[in-house]
Amino acid sequence: MIKRVLIANRGEIAVRIIRACRELGIEPVAVYSRGDENSLHVKLANEAYCIGPPSARDSYLNMQNIVSTAIGAEVDAIHPGYGFLAENSTFADLCQQCGLIFIGPSPRAIEEMGNKERARKLMEKAGVPIVPGSKGDLEDALEAMEVAGKVGYPVMLKAAAGGGGKGMRLVKEPDFLKRAFSLTRNEAEKAFSNPQIYLEKFISRPRHVEVQVLADNYGNVIHLGERDCSIQRRHQKLIEEAPCPVLDENLRQKMGEAAVRAAQAVDYTGAGTVEFLLDADGNFYFMEMNTRIQVEHPVTEMVTGIDLVKAQLQIAGGEELDLKQKDVKLEGAAIECRINAEDPAQDFLPRPGLIKEWLPPGGPGIRVDSFIYSGYVVVPHYDSLLAKVIAWGTDREEARRRMSRALGEMRLEGVPTPIDLYKVILEDDNFCSGNYDTGFLPGLIEGKEGV
Ligand code: MV4
Numbered sequence: 001m002i003k004r005v006l007i008a009n010r011g012e013i014a015v016r017i018i019r020a021c022r023e024l025g026i027e028p029v030a031v032y033s034r035g036d037e038n039s040l041h042v043k044l045a046n047e048a049y050c051i052g053p054p055s056a057r058d059s060y061l062n063m064q065n066i067v068s069t070a071i072g073a074e075v076d077a078i079h080p081g082y083g084f085l086a087e088n089s090t091f092a093d094l095c096q097q098c099g100l101i102f103i104g105p106s107p108r109a110i111e112e113m114g115n116k117e118r119a120r121k122l123m124e125k126a127g128v129p130i131v132p133g134s135k136g137d138l139e140d141a142l143e144a145m146e147v148a149g150k151v152g153y154p155v156m157l158k159a160a161a162g163g164g165g166k167g168m169r170l171v172k173e174p175d176f177l178k179r180a181f182s183l184t185r186n187e188a189e190k191a192f193s194n195p196q197i198y199l200e201k202f203i204s205r206p207r208h209v210e211v212q213v214l215a216d217n218y219g220n221v222i223h224l225g226e227r228d229c230s231i232q233r234r235h236q237k238l239i240e241e242a243p244c245p246v247l248d249e250n251l252r253q254k255m256g257e258a259a260v261r262a263a264q265a266v267d268y269t270g271a272g273t274v275e276f277l278l279d280a281d282g283n284f285y286f287m288e289m290n291t292r293i294q295v296e297h298p299v300t301e302m303v304t305g306i307d308l309v310k311a312q313l314q315i316a317g318g319e320e321l322d323l324k325q326k327d328v329k330l331e332g333a334a335i336e337c338r339i340n341a342e343d344p345a346q347d348f349l350p351r352p353g354l355i356k357e358w359l360p361p362g363g364p365g366i367r368v369d370s371f372i373y374s375g376y377v378v379v380p381h382y383d384s385l386l387a388k389v390i391a392w393g394t395d396r397e398e399a400r401r402r403m404s405r406a407l408g409e410m411r412l413e414g415v416p417t418p419i420d421l422y423k424v425i426l427e428d429d430n431f432c433s434g435n436y437d438t439g440f441l442p443g444l445i446e447g448k449e450g451v
Contacts, residue, residue: 001076001317001318002026002076002077002101002313002316002317003026003027003076004026004027004029004073004074004075004076004077005017005021005026005027005028005029005075005076005077005078005079005103005313006029006030006031006066006069006070006073006075006077006078006079007028007029007030007031007041007045007078007079007081008031008060008066008078008079008080008081008084008085009041009060009079009080009081009082009083009084009086010032010033010036010039010041010060010371010382011039011041011371011382011383011385012369012370012371012385012386012387012388013081013082013293013295014030014039014041014081014371015040015041015044015369015370015371016309016369017079017081017309018030018041018044018045019309020307020309020310020312020313021313023307023310024310024313024314026313027046028044028045028046029045029046029047029048029049029070029073029075030042030044030045030047030048030049031048031049031050031051031059031060031066031069032048032049032050032051032059033050033051033052033053033054033055033056033058033059033060033381034050034052034053034054034059035053035054035059035379035381035382036054036379037050038376038377039371039376040371040372040373040376041371047073049069049072049073051065051066051069052065054379054381055381056084056381056382060084060085060382061084061085063085063088063090063091063094066078066085067094067095067098067100070095070098070100071098071100075100076100076101077100077101077102077103077313077316077317078095078100078101078102078103079103079312079313080102080103080104080292081292081293082292082293082294082295083383086104086291086292086293087110087114087290087291087292088110089107089108089110089111089114090107092104092105092106092107092110093107101316101317102316103270103312103313103316104270104291104292104312104316105266105268105269105270105272105291106267106269108266108267109266109267109268109269109291110291112266113266113288113289113290113291114161114163114291115160115161115196116158116159116160116161116162116163116198116288117136117137117158117160117196117197117198118160119286119288119289120133120198120286121135121136122265122266123262123265123286125265126261126262126264126265127258127261128258128261128262128265128286129258129283129284129285129286130200130285130286131200131201131203131277131285131286132151132200132201133147133151133155133198133199133200133201134147134198134199134200136198137160137196137197137198138181138197138198138199140181141177141178141181141182144157144177144178144181144199145174145177145178147199148171148174148177148199149174151199151200151201152201153171153172153173153174153202154170154171154172154173154201154202155170155171155177155199155200155201155202156168156169156170156171156199156200156201156202157169157171157180157181157184157197157198157199158184158197158198158199158200159184159187159188159191159192159194159196159197160188160194160196160197160198161188161191161192161193161194161196162188162191162192163288164235164288165234165235166191166235167184167187167188167191167192167197168184169183169184170202181197184197185197203277203279203285204279205280205437205438205439206230206277206278206279206437206438207228207230207244207246207277207278207436207437207438208228208229208230208232208237208275208276208277208278208438209226209227209228209229209230209244209247209255209275209276209277209278209284210226210227210229210273210274210275210276210290210294211223211224211225211226211255211256211258211259211273211274211276212224212225212226212227212271212272212273212297212300212308213259213260213262213263213268213271213272213273213274214270214271214306214308214311214315214321214323215263215264215268215269215270215272215315215321216269216315216319216320216321217269217315217318217320218320218321220320220321220324221260221263221264221268222260222321222323222324222325222328223256223257223259223260223325223328224300224304224306224308224328225242225243225252225256225300225303225304225328225330226242226243226244226247226252226255226256227240227241227242227243227244227296227299227300228240228241228242228243228244228245229296230436230437230438230440231425231431231436231440231441232438232441233348233441233442233445234348236348237295237296237338238337238338238418238422238441239335239336239337239338239422239425240296240299240335240336241299241333241334241335241336241396241399242299242300242302242303242330242333242334243303243330243333244278245396245434246278246434246435247278251282251284254284255276255284258274258276258284258286259274262274262286262289263289266289268289268291269315270312270315270316271292271293271297271308271311271312271315272289272290272291272292273289273290273292273294274286274289275287275288275289275290280437293308293309293312295338295385295388296336296388297309298334298336298367298369298388298390299334299335299336299390300334302332302334302367302390302392303330303331303332303333303334303392304328304329304330304331305331306323306328331394332392332393332394332395332398332399333392333393333394333395333396333398333399334390334391334392334393334399335390335391335396335399335400335403336388336389336390336391337388337389337403337407337419337422338385338388338418339370339385339386339387339388339389339412339417339418339419340383340384340385340386340417340418341353341378341384341386341415341416341417342384342416342417342418343416344416344418344420344421344445345416346416348418350380350384351384351415351416352377352378352379352380352384352415353377353378353414353415354375354376354377354378354414354415355372355373355374355375355376355377355378355386355412355413355414355415356374356413356414357374357411357412357413357414358372358373358374358376358411358412358413359409359410359411359412360387360389360410361389361405361406361407361409361410362406362409363402363405363406363409364402365391365392365393365398365399365402366389366390366391366392366402366406367389367390367391367392368387368388368389368390369387369388369390370386370387370388371386371387372386372387378415386412386415386417387412389403389406389407389410391403391406396434400426400432403422403426404423404426404427407419407422407423407426408423424444425441425444428444
């Protein structure tokens with residue numbers, strides 16, 4: 001049983017974790033940087049401890065300070081949230097060494113999924129579909145030429161230590177491959193201190209479809225359906241929804257089963273997400289597994305009725321999943337819009353500053369996960385997510401209309417946001433029909449300047 005939890009994070013996710021703790025009768029302990037003294041998670045927690053100066057490197061990424069604070073505060077466990085130390089196997093291991101429960105999978109599972117090339121190999125062995133490409137990491141450009149010749153152009157070179165769009169390069173024809181190989185290798189060495197690279201056939205304009213899984217410490221693994229996260233730019237997701245509008249029951253079951261096999265292959269525990277590319281012909285391919293709670297988890301909560309953060313806390317406390325696969329039923333549809341302090345007219349440049357007015361939306365089917373209030377000053381040291389607006393409806397059309405209504409109701413003054421852009425997207429014919437892919441937003445932005 002977990003009685004006290006230290007939350008090694010900030011912003012909306014820290015608030016989200018505090019809420020789950022409260023509902024379970026667990027005492028939440030906050031940590032904060034000197035830039036976050038006025039943050040909501042500090043006010044809402046039972047206790048809060050300063051762990052360093054504003055820069056993330058010296059505070060939310062400072063493992064020693066966080067673990068020392070956890071020991072001093074006599075907590076049983078640490079919840080890392082997302083970002084920061086959430087997928088750092090060294091941190092998960094350090095927690096264990098200090099007798100603290102890390103709320104997440106084992107250090108080994110984090111590490112095995114962290115190396116994207118090793119994960120790819122593991123998935124192939126586990127019978128999870130992967131994109132045709134290299135067997136292991138590539139020896140040299142010659143081997144890359146050979147593999148690319150076999151799978152056909154265009155191809156993608158990817159750094160084993162990359163992920164989330166980092167360290168990858170599209171190669172359209174053989175003439176460019178040698179040069180691209182050495183560039184990608186050098187960048188991988190510089191950025192990740194790991195020069196390993198692998199090659200995949202390029203999947204054109206895929207949908208980004210990810211499957212939520214839950215696994216306990218006793219070998220029970222279930223999936224909770226999928227989220228479509230194709231509305232993104234430069235690998236920043238802006239709008240997500242559940243279920244994916246183009247999946248039928250048959251494909252949903254196949255992807256769900258593949259995600260469960262992926263989790264089982266690394267003895268996964270806790271909440272995790274298996275990310276797939278889905279092509280226009282209904283083929284799906286494993287991309288990576290995120291070994292953390294994700295920003296977009298609420299859309300899954302809304303259609304399954306399952307509280308994922310509570311599930312994380314219960315699993316980490318040693319409880320057995322009382323839920324079986326047949327008990328998971330998807331009901332209705334949910335859409336999430338991320339409200340960032342960013343200016344779409346200036347290439348989504350982050351714009352911290354004073355929140356002059358914040359009136360969140362409400363009413364039927366609307367959920368808001370946020371940490372801001374009128375008078376709060378957004379600091380420049382962290383990511384720019386201020387709030388997530390989630391709309392649920394009995395079907396996708398009701399969710400979409402509720403989201404439009406919510407965006408119309410809310411007032412957020414003082415910093416620029418993409419709210420007006422979202423209003424346009426929600427009325428777009430292709431969005432309305434569910435006919436979109438990862439090329440949708442770049443196309444919309446280029447076609448409509450200034451939106
Ligand atoms: C790809 C791809 C096409 N073919 N791999 C980007 C994030 C990372 N998780 C994988 N990514 C991609 N990998 C092959 N073999 C296209 C992308 C991609 C993408 C994927 C998901 C969502 C948005 C994207 C935007 C551009 C490229």
